Amino acid sequence: MSDQHQNLAIIGHVDHGKSTLVGRLLYETGSVPEHVIEQHREEAEEKGKGGFEFAYVMDNLAEERERGVTIDIAHQEFSTDAYDFTIVDCPGHRDFVKNMITGASQADNAVLVVAADDGVAPQTQEHVFLARTLGIDELIIGINKMDIVDYEESTYDEVVEEVNQLLKQVQFNTDDASFIPISAFEGDNIAEESDNTPWYDGEILLEALNDLPEPEPPTDAPLRLPIQDVYTISGIGTVPVGRIETGILNTGDNVSFQPSDVGGEVKTIEMHHEEVPKAEPGDNVGFNVRGIGKDDIRRGDVCGPADDPPSVAETFQAQIVVMQHPSVITAGYTPVFHAHTAQVACTIESIDKKMDPSSGEVAEENPDFIQAGDAAVVTIRPQKPLSIEPSSEIPELGSFAIRDMGQTIAAGKVLSVDEK
Ligand code: GDP
Numbered sequence: 001m002s003d004q005h006q007n008l009a010i011i012g013h014v015d016h017g018k019s020t021l022v023g024r025l026l027y028e029t030g031s032v033p034e035h036v037i038e039q040h041r042e043e044a045e046e047k048g049k050g051g052f053e054f055a056y057v058m059d060n061l062a063e064e065r066e067r068g069v070t071i072d073i074a075h076q077e078f079s080t081d082a083y084d085f086t087i088v089d090c091p092g093h094r095d096f097v098k099n100m101i102t103g104a105s106q107a108d109n110a111v112l113v114v115a116a117d118d119g120v121a122p123q124t125q126e127h128v129f130l131a132r133t134l135g136i137d138e139l140i141i142g143i144n145k146m147d148i149v150d151y152e153e154s155t156y157d158e159v160v161e162e163v164n165q166l167l168k169q170v171q172f173n174t175d176d177a178s179f180i181p182i183s184a185f186e187g188d189n190i191a192e193e194s195d196n197t198p199w200y201d202g203e204i205l206l207e208a209l210n211d212l213p214e215p216e217p218p219t220d221a222p223l224r225l226p227i228q229d230v231y232t233i234s235g236i237g238t239v240p241v242g243r244i245e246t247g248i249l250n251t252g253d254n255v256s257f258q259p260s261d262v263g264g265e266v267k268t269i270e271m272h273h274e275e276v277p278k279a280e281p282g283d284n285v286g287f288n289v290r291g292i293g294k295d296d297i298r299r300g301d302v303c304g305p306a307d308d309p310p311s312v313a314e315t316f317q318a319q320i321v322v323m324q325h326p327s328v329i330t331a332g333y334t335p336v337f338h339a340h341t342a343q344v345a346c347t348i349e350s351i352d353k354k355m356d357p358s359s360g361e362v363a364e365e366n367p368d369f370i371q372a373g374d375a376a377v378v379t380i381r382p383q384k385p386l387s388i389e390p391s392s393e394i395p396e397l398g399s400f401a402i403r404d405m406g407q408t409i410a411a412g413k414v415l416s417v418d419e420k
Contacts, residue, residue: 006083006215011131012113013121017144021113021184022076022087027054028191028206031078054187082210108215111205112141112163116149116181120162129321130411132170137215139167139177140208147183151196156181170321178208221394223247224310225303226340227257230294231286236268238294240303241286242341245396247304250278254306255289257297259385263306264291300342302387302397310387310397313380314420315349320402320412321375328369334383335404340397345383353377377415390414 010018026032076087088107110131114124131139141163149155160179167174180189181197182205188194189204203211228242240257249255249269256263269276269287279285302310322329334347355375356363370376391398391413402410 004083004214006085006109006212007088007107008085008209009088009107009110009131009136010113011110011127013115013118013123013127016113016115016118016121016124017184018113021111021142021144021182021190024054024184024187024190025085025205026076026078028187029078029080031076080206080210083212085209107136109138109140109212110136111209112139113144113184114141114159114163115145116143116155116159117145119159120166124163125166126323128166128172129170129323132172132321137176138212139172140205140212141177141179142182142184142205143179144182144184146181146188146197147186151181151188151194153197153199156197156200178203180205180208221246221396222308223249223253223255223304224389224394224397225249225285226342226397227297227299227301227303228341229299230297232294236288238292238296239270239286239288240292240297240301241284242303243284244279244281245340246281246394248278248280249285249287249303255303256306256309257292257301257303258310258387259312260297260301261312262292262296263309264289266290300340300344300387302340311389311417311419312385313382313388313417315379315381316388316417317352317377317379317415318400318412319355319375319377319415320410322370322372322410323408324372325404325409328371329409330369335402335409337380337382337386337400337402339386339388339400342386342388344386346386347381347383348378349381350379351376352379378412385420388414388417390416 010022012018023032027037078085112124112128112131114120128139141160143156143159143163146156163179164174164177167177180202181200182189183194183196184190186196188196189200191204191206193204194200223244224246225242225244227240229240231239231241233239249266251266251269253266254263255266267288267290269279269285271279271283271285276285304310329348329351331348331350334345337344337346351367351370352365353362353376354364354367354370355361355377367376387397388400389397392415398414400412400414401408402412
């Protein structure tokens with residue numbers, strides 16, 4: 001047990017073994033509910049398959065997931081010697097790309113799962129692009145299903161080389177990436193060194209998780225609280241609710257809501273149905289502000305200190321990575337931007353630079369268009385007021401997803417904001 005917390009993303013192509021790996025981590029760290037293990041140990045023994053509890057636990061997780069009942073691998077928690085981990089999301093199941101960006105599930109680090117028998121696949125590329133764009137610090141790369149390739153060192157080396165090429169392509173610092181041959185299903189190199197890979201003498205997965213750098217504490221940034229919903233509660237009045245991304249909210253504080261541009265004094269703060277005097281990053285709160293009515297503020301507003309209010313962009317410059325687009329993106333394109341709790345149509349006013357992903361250098365000034373796979377610096381004009389912050393100052397409020405036709409087209413980070 002530990003009090004250091006890490007948000008961990010498990011990323012990788014569909015069917016490469018993400019769910020199985022999460023199940024394995026929960027199992028090895030004793031985090032699967034005891035009754036689930038017990039039930040399956042009994043079943044396994046009845047069927048003369050003692051020692052097969054893991055497979056049964058996984059079947060159970062899969063079944064429950066299919067029935068949509070209880071255990072989903074997102075939001076599962078497990079502890080190692082060094083950290084308490086929360087699995088923030090698992091791509092492939094839901095709209096990971098959007099979730100990862102809209103703040104609700106910011107990951108500090110990630111485990112990339114690549115099946116040894118399949119190698120780098122389309123979603124491997126997409127997720128690595130995103131991890132890079134969104135500032136994931138370190139990647140642990142589990143080359144999974146080593147049992148299927150007879151634990152061959154040469155196969156492992158080939159896949160490592162493929163992934164290294166991909167990391168270089170997206171400019172991910174390969175010093176921040178560590179590779180481990182694993183089998184999530186058989187349990188090789190997860191909690192114990194495997195006899196099946198005598199040629200490997202690096203860290204096993206739980207050691208690598210313990211050795212992740214500590215996440216940066218976000219507390220010295222000013223208060224930023226994106227508003228999720230606004231309720232009217234009898235006896236109290238107007239109650240905006242949301243999750244504190246940065247800073248501290250105290251009763252008695254003078255706050256400002258942007259872009260609605262109203263403010264007042266915080267009267268009460270409520271968390272888990274109890275009144276509290278203050279709340280901090282990660283806390284989901286409902287609160288009440290003197291003089292603010294239900295129609296004064298809305299979802300997508302950001303609450304901050306009156307003397308350091310959230311920025312409202314007239315235009316902003318951002319670095320984006322285009323993931324998929326049926327044709328090309330040119331100046332004038334106006335898709336919907338999703339940033340924290342806001343959804344606002346924004347026009348890509350100019351494409352300022354196209355970057356060479358392999359060198360990070362400017363490849364072309366003022367290109368006519370960009371397309372899938374391109375990284376670019378663009379200037380964006382929101383069609384309605386939007387509160388957003390430079391990623392270098394407040395990363396929690398500095399990234400966004402661009403959506404169009406029901407798909408995520410691109411993801412980006414804000415470089416600078418021009419206020420009204
Ligand atoms: P996800 O889509 O990435 O979450 O992949 P799953 O965890 O659902 O795994 C896909 C399939 O691969 C399932 O049938 C798993 O049992 C199987 N699988 C996952 N990991 C391993 C492994 O290490 N070895 C073998 N042989 N099969 C695995």
